[in-house]
Amino acid sequence: MTRTDAGIDVTSFGKIGIIAGNGLLPISVAHSLASQGRPFAVLGITGEMDPRGPLSQYQHEFIALEEFGSLARRLKAMEVETVVLAGGVERRPKLSQIRPNWETLRVVPTIIRGLSLGDDGLLRVIVRYLEKRGLKVAGAHEIVPDLLTPKGPLGHIKPSARDLEAIRKALEAAKAIGALDIGQGAVAVGRRVIALEGIEGTDGLLERVAAMRGHGRLAGKEGGVLVKCAKPEQELRADLPTIGPNTLRMAHAAGLNGVCVEAERSLLLEAAEAVCEADRLGLYLYGVTAEEQKP
Incomplete structure (x- = not known):
């Protein structure tokens, strides 16, 4: 069993999915995981993750903010077990651009509630959404304690x-x-x-x-x-x-x-x-x- 200095069993994470925004953090997490030979995939936020940047060398796909309703399904399709949210997001989803399908419309109230709670409140809503759909959520510092x-x-x-x-x-x-x-x-x-x-x-x-x-x-x-x-x-x-x-x-x-x-x-x-x-x-x-x- 492999544990971090904080006592976290990293082997329990399984395949890790990096929801990647902008900045250095998702890149640092990906490089660290790659150097350790641990399985991971990147789900980049359209308009935030650079499609030609360092993360493009790894298994990756993109998702628009307006496709939030399909987030858990997309991650599971990539065989992800544990999710880490990494990087900045400059804008917020435009409700007028959400594609009107059943999967997405079910979470519109969740999106609206999250947007009304400020940045930290929105992140809490996202974490709960992922956990309710059977995914574990870990912090970047739990995945890469050296950060x-x-x-x-x-x-x-x-x-x-x-x-x-x-x-x-x-x-x-x-x-x-x-x-x-x-x-x-x-x-x-x-x-x-x-x-x-x-x-x-x-x-x-x-x-x-x-x-x-x-x-x-x-x-x-x-x-x-x-x-x-x-x-x-x-x-x-x-x-x-x-x-x-x-x-x-x-x-x-x-x-x-x-x-x-x-x-x-x-x-x-x-x-x-x-x-x-x-x-x-x-x-x-x-x-x-x-x-x-x-x-």
Whole structure:
């Protein structure tokens, strides 16, 4: 029996189906599974997964968001036993474009209910839908435990006492917006929170901070920090906070001193490259623990 460090029996997963959106996460999961010789298939979301990207080398098919009703059937046809939701989805299904067949119409109320609950609520609805149809759902961190962010400083640079103050302020703000299912990230400069993540995601947040600095809205030379953490009621099998090398590059472009993410409850993609980028750019990369989050 093969188990992860978290004690999960990975052999019980059987063939894994990656529902792939955009970004690096589904690629990282697929590459890891391939390197381990474990059976898997990719069901890419049309318009999100790149049809000519790295995932195209593996067994794959595509499904439109408006075909949500056939999701479980499609996965079972691919002989999938366990599903992992990986990657971003930029848009929401258009109900006017749903094909009017019995299979799809049965789940329209589920789709409508999910869309009304925000991102995390929608993910919970999807997870329940899959489980009710006999499929297991696992988090990317359960499939590939190495993706979880370790605790403490991850590169050569450590946050200063002043940086730690900014981290605590940004954490407080990130938890607050997470409780409202708005976003997972916040930027603080010193003791002041200056930007919160919204529907535009982390990249959009950092672009706004860079624009503020460029327009002179952020006075002084103090850099600040980006903090990302899981929402208080986070569905941990989907949409964990995720960063990668590009997050470090964008944080540097925004004039920040570092990036902090929640240790063991967030994903660090291309970890070796991300740490190298942090060191190269003079940023700290830090995994904050639950104990450090306490007032």
